[in-house]
Amino acid sequence: MTTRTRSTFAPPVPEARRWLDGVTLPDDMPLINVSQAAPVEPPPPAMRAAMAEALHATQTHLYGPVLGLPALREELAAQWSAHYGGTATPDQVAITSGCNQAFAATITALCTEGDEVILPTPWYFNHKMWLDMSGVSAVALPTGDDLIPDAGAAQALITSKTRAIVLVTPNNPGGVEYPADTLAAFFALARAQGIKLIIDETYRDFDSRTAPPHTLLSDPVWDDTLIQLYSFSKAYRLTGHRVGAIIANARLLDEVEKFLDTVAICAPQLGQIAALWGLQNLSGWLADERREILDRRAAIYEAMPMIADKGWRLMGCGAYFAYLEHPFAESSATLAPKLVREIGVLALPGTMFAPMDDPAGHRQFRVAFANVDRVGIAALFTRLATLDWPLASPDPAA
Structure with a gap:
């Protein structure tokens, strides 16, 4: 066995x-x-000072809301909307114990044993590991010499068991930044096929482009198809504090909440407080x-x-x-x-x-x-x- x-x-x-x-x-x-x-x-000194001050608050040491601190969800929704030129609301944001947990929670909410998820190769190994451990088949989508996935090639891999396509941009492990047209093509494909498009944007803060990497959030019903994942770890050096996020349909986050409550109850409070402080004070x-x-x-x-x-x-x-x-x-x-x-x-x-x-x-x-x-x-x-x-x-x- x-x-x-x-x-x-x-x-x-x-x-x-x-x-x-x-x-x-x-x-x-x-x-x-x-x-x-x-x-x-470590995080910058000013953030560490804010974290040290937060240690004196009783709430820092207690369970928090399963889907995250309301103030952090509100701030991330506002900044996400401004960055992508669209609309994300706080009830479309969940805070997780790192971006790996964001992926695990999302897949658990979307898939059951025997389902399939398309991953471009080379893939992020923890995505493959979680699919394996979930009994979900990872369907490899080769990307070729430029490491850019092709929506037409992905379409040929879709079956009745396909639940999602996962993209990572800027890419881990390849480093490439997916063009906006590529993301738009995958979004259109996923919507037409009735599946989800999961975009892991852990490294978005280090994208070389000054313009937003895509305009998918400007679609008035983006959340029928799009799920975005994010990590505060890389942006604010909070790797040990485990703070990530899911931006998705509020009904899907109701299902995500079941996973989060069972696995960790809530993301670490101190890390969430630091992430909120970082969003509000560390743009420069x-x-x-x-x-x-x-x-x-x-x-x-x-x-x-x-x-x-x-x-x-x-x-x-x-x-x-x-x-x-x-x-x-x-x-x-x-x-x-x-x-x-x-x-x-x-x-x-x-x-x-x-x-x-x-x-x-x-x-x-x-x-x-x-x-x-x-x-x-x-x-x-x-x-x-x-x-x-x-x-x-x-x-x-x-």
């Missing part, structure tokens, strides 16, 4: 950390860790954070010539991620632990973001650069350029 947890794979980030066991790097080659997309710095600080991430993105492009002439290819780059295709004969799953031992780089192989039988994943690596500055990025590419592993045979069809 296979249990729900045994139906899926081991969590990739803890697995990758085990590659460090027994490895001693020389002093002149410190570890460059590009394995995880989580800020390692967040703009500076975005500029820094965009500069690191630029540094990736500037460093690419060091390895491009050795056969590497940059498939996507944006927000926290660069997605690279390597030129070597061995699988990225085999090469990833060797990167640690030989050049002191911890990165995740593409096999962690793709079906087991997908050959593309074996040629790819994800680089999470949010915690690596320009100097670190230059060092990373300098080390990658030293690799002299056996190369893959040329593709005769190329």
